[in-house]
Amino acid sequence: MAKDDGVAVLSRVFTLEIARVTEAAAVAAAGMRGRGDEEAADQAAVDAMRRELNRLPITGRVVIGEGERDEAPMLFIGEEVGAGDGPEVDIAVDPLEGTTICAKALSGALAVIAVAEKGTLLHAPDIYMQKIAVGPGYVEGLVDLDRTPGENLKALAKAKGVGISDLTACILDRPRHAKLIEDVRNAGAAIRLIGDGDIAGVIQTTEPEETGIDIYMGIGGAPEGVLAAAALRCIGGQMQARLHALGHQDRERAASVGIEDIERKYSMEEMASGDVLFSATGVTDGSMLAGVKFIQGTIETESVVMRAATRTVRWIRTEHGSVEKFS
Numbered sequence: 357m358a359k360d361d362g363v364a365v366l367s368r369v370f371t372l373e374i375a376r377v378t379e380a381a382a383v384a385a386a387g388m389r390g391r392g393d394e395e396a397a398d399q400a401a402v403d404a405m406r407r408e409l410n411r412l413p414i415t416g417r418v419v420i421g422e423g424e425r426d427e428a429p430m431l432f433i434g435e436e437v438g439a440g441d442g443p444e445v446d447i448a449v450d451p452l453e454g455t456t457i458c459a460k461a462l463s464g465a466l467a468v469i470a471v472a473e474k475g476t477l478l479h480a481p482d483i484y485m486q487k488i489a490v491g492p493g494y495v496e497g498l499v500d501l502d503r504t505p506g507e508n509l510k511a512l513a514k515a516k517g518v519g520i521s522d523l524t525a526c527i528l529d530r531p532r533h534a535k536l537i538e539d540v541r542n543a544g545a546a547i548r549l550i551g552d553g554d555i556a557g558v559i560q561t562t563e564p565e566e567t568g569i570d571i572y573m574g575i576g577g578a579p580e581g582v583l584a585a586a587a588l589r590c591i592g593g594q595m596q597a598r599l600h601a602l603g604h605q606d607r608e609r610a611a612s613v614g615i616e617d618i619e620r621k622y623s624m625e626e627m628a629s630g631d632v633l634f635s636a637t638g639v640t641d642g643s644m645l646a647g648v649k650f651i652q653g654t655i656e657t658e659s660v661v662m663r664a665a666t667r668t669v670r671w672i673r674t675e676h677g678s679v680e681k682f683s
Contacts, residue, residue, distance in 0.1 A: 366445070366471065366631045366665070373412055374471060375659045375672050378637035381405040381451045381467035383655055383676075385639045386648035390461030397458045398422075401451035401467055401639075402430050406437065409447070409469075414438035416471070419479050420448035420579045433479075433613075446477040448583050454553040457640060464553045464642035469635050470586035476630035478582050478622065481609035484600035485578035487554070489624075490571050491562040492592030501596045501621055505536060505573060506543035512571055520544040526557040526569045533574050540573070555636075556644050558584035562591050567643055575600050585627035587634045590662030591669055595624040632664040646673075 384404035388397035402422060409416065409431075416438040422430030431437075431449050438445075447469065452458055454465035470477070488499050488508065494515050499508040505525075513520045521544045527533050529549035540547055548569060550557055554576040560567035581597045588595050598621050601607050610618050637659040638645030649656040655676040662669045 366443075366473070366633055366663070371633075371661045371663070371670055372672075374469065374633050374635040375637070375661050375674075377405055377408040377412070377469050378467040378635045378659055379657045379674065379676075380408045382637035382639045382648050382657060382659075385452045385458050385465065385467060386650070389458055389465075389640060389647075392459050394455040394459045398452045398455050399430075405449060405451040405467065405469070406431055409437040409449075410439065412438050413442035414471070415440050415442055415444045416447045417444075417474075418449060419446045419477050420450075420470075420582050422449070422451070433482075444474040446472045446474055448472075448477055448579070448586060450555065450580060450583055452639065453555050453580065453583075454639070457552045461640060462551065463640055464550070464556055464644070465639035465647070466553065466556060466642070466645065467637045467639060468555055468583055470583055470628070471633045472586065472628060473630040476628065476632075477586065478627040479613040479615075480578040480582050480599070480627075481606070481613050481615065483578050483606040483609055484575050484602065485581040486575050486598045486600050487558070487581050487584070487595065488571070488573050488597075489558045489561050489584065489588065489595040490593060491564060492594075494594065496594065498594060499571065499596070501598055505539040508571070508573075509540065509543045509545050516570070521546075523570045524548055524564075524568050526550060526554075526560065526572045527574045528552075528554055528557070528576055530575075536574055553642075555580050555584045555587070556642060558595065559587050559591075559636075560644060562588070562593050582627050583634075585622075585624045586632045586664075587636075587662060588624050589628045589632050589664040590634050590667065592667070593624070595627075597622045597627060628664075630664075632662075634662045636660055 384400040
């Protein structure tokens with residue numbers, strides 16, 4: 357299907373229909389908040405998301421999912437979803453971004469999906485990915501993975517007309533980031549460490565006045581990197597990424613999805629091109645979205661739905677009048 361048909365293709369997948377997919381996953385996962393069972397929470401979100409995806413008027417194929425085919429019943433890479441009577445699209449999913457967050461009832465767990473024209477999402481293997489991202493409004497190439505943290509912070513501070521000490525970088529709280537954290541602090545910037553959920557971390561760079569996050573840096577999951585790139589395509593910003601292989605097995609995984617150059621540096625557009633629809637629904641309360649609320653037989657959800665072609669961002673707060681609609 358030609359790229360020029362992208363607007364027509366995704367216009368058939370309405371905003372509310374995409375939101376229902378992440379709402380269902382979020383509600384299912386929210387039922388497992390604080391129970392300490394990451395696997396059960398993830399499985400509940402997967403089952404609900406698959407059910408809603410199969411109701412959509414699309415012919416979809418999961419290119420970013422919960423794992424390989426032999427890991428079913430998760431939403432596996434290559435799985436076909438949708439009612440099968442609509443446009444062919446790529447699907448990227450993270451039914452529960454922040455499984456640990458949800459299991460511990462901490463802040464910021466999300467249900468996330470991106471839908472794009474067929475062949476326009478990077479088929480990233482389930483390995484690590486180095487990432488750097490900033491919000492919109494800057495000259496292209498302002499930040500670069502091949503520069504030091506200090507150089508990137510200096511360039512961003514100059515572009516914003518502030519000192520480096522006025523910047524805050526978002527970084528996953530992991531032992532692998534000890535040197536990065538040291539470099540950022542030595543450069544003079546503040547750091548917001550997050551326990552999980554780097555999709556939200558990337559998205560929050562787009563509104564630093566609201567979130568307090570100016571730049572995202574570090575190594576996280578490659579599938580989450582593609583989803584974050586899809587979101588930025590819709591709302592603007594810059595992102596670069598490079599796969600981070602830990603060994604031969606990771607290189608084999610990359611080769612299995614057609615990636616020959618493991619050292620290649622990807623731009624945001626190379627990870628998510630064409631038209632894209634992105635939806636996220638809060639599972640637990642976070643700085644970006646409120647979590648699911650169960651109130652006297654009703655359910656309240658908050659979602660954000662974005663589209664690249666129109667640069668539309670919709671914030672949706674919904675009161676679902678019946679719990680049964682999610683069964």
